[in-house]
Amino acid sequence: MSIIEFRKTSKHFGDLKVLDEVDLHIDVGEVVVLIGPSGSGKSTLLRCINGLEQISGGDLVMDGISVRAGKKQLRLIRQEAGMVFQQFNLFPQMTALENVAFGPRKVRGASVAGAREQALALLEKVGLSDKAGHYPAELSGGQQQRVAIARALAVRPKVMLFDEPTSALDPELKQEVLTVMRQLAQEGMTMVVVTHEMAFAKQVGTRLIFMEHGKISVDGHPREVIENPPSERLRDFLQHVE
């Protein structure tokens, strides 16, 4: 069953066409890895799903709700689609625990105690129980990103969107974040991940999409596509990222 449906979705920034009539169905449980050259529209595609960018043409339906249905519906979509950003974007005035408890409190209306308990459980899940009382500025990049994942999970989304979650991290810190993501995938979370970590794509991805100029140019099984690139440009691209 499709949980995300792009229906001839277009997105322009002024004259610049960033998504060009994209058709894409993503099913529950899929782990879609999105790759492509810089500026090909990967972030935009991701951000259209939760309405951080407004689509300009076609339709996009997430969990049965169109992103064009209105503000209230858009908020429902966002509760079902957690997002993890390249720059973490943790709330700096809140501790790790407060960051994670924030969504349930303010979005789901959870009780203080309930949100706290859940936040502690999520911090444990991402391996950061001991950092609950730390502020983001006191955490390493990898730790911050894991808190950010916990924060997104706290709202109990059906889908997780990752926009280059390890690109801002030093190599030795990437793994701890990828490990958490791998674990999420194993639990059956539906995920759309923009990343250039090809090992992750091969091991964890169930589907690989190569974007070029706002279009999906290759869509296939990660291992097959990576080992046997069906297009010259994908072959070139893979050589550059590896």
Place this chain on the structure above:
Amino acid sequence: MQTDWSVVLNFLPQLIGGAKITVQITVIGLFGGLILGTMAGLMRAYGGRVLNAIAFTYVELIRGTPIVVQVMFLYFAMPVLTGLRVDPMSAAVLAIIVNAGAYIAEIVRGAFLSISRGLSEAGLALGLPQWKVLVYILGPLAFRRLIPPLGNQFIVSLKDTSLFIVIGVGELTRTGQEIMAANFRAVEIWTAVAVIYLILTGTMSVALRMIEKRMRIL
């Protein structure tokens, strides 16, 4: 030249009375200015085209004219235009509200816009409505950044009240002048007036420093 500092003591009750009025105008004016300025600043930062244009016009009108002209306008011209008379005190308070509001609007706008877009997006992505993002995420961050420039504006506004001498409000400067006119003790009286202003602005500075220290700027 002989100075006689005992006159200061004689007139101290009168000077303190003037200082009280200065403080009153400043406190009420800044309270109103904060509300007006916050609204105008948020309109500038997040309002649609119309709200933004209204706030922009207000800010530019006020920043582009001297406060003396503003209070003269409120006190002398407004009654002619609207038929509503205002007493000097109300005109003075209103002038501070309107004047400080414009500068505070720019301070508020700057503080909010200096916060990375990513934080706002992180809040929205959780499913929060825009107002909750403003109140719970951006507001507390902006507040910390507001304090230093706001403190500066508070001190400027306090000193600006001395200009209301032109409409005859009995604030500190006016009081000093009245005493002067009667006894010509320029050195003593103006020294005393200056010292009282320093005490008022100094107290404000110290209070703001303390708040600033308590809060980490993030």
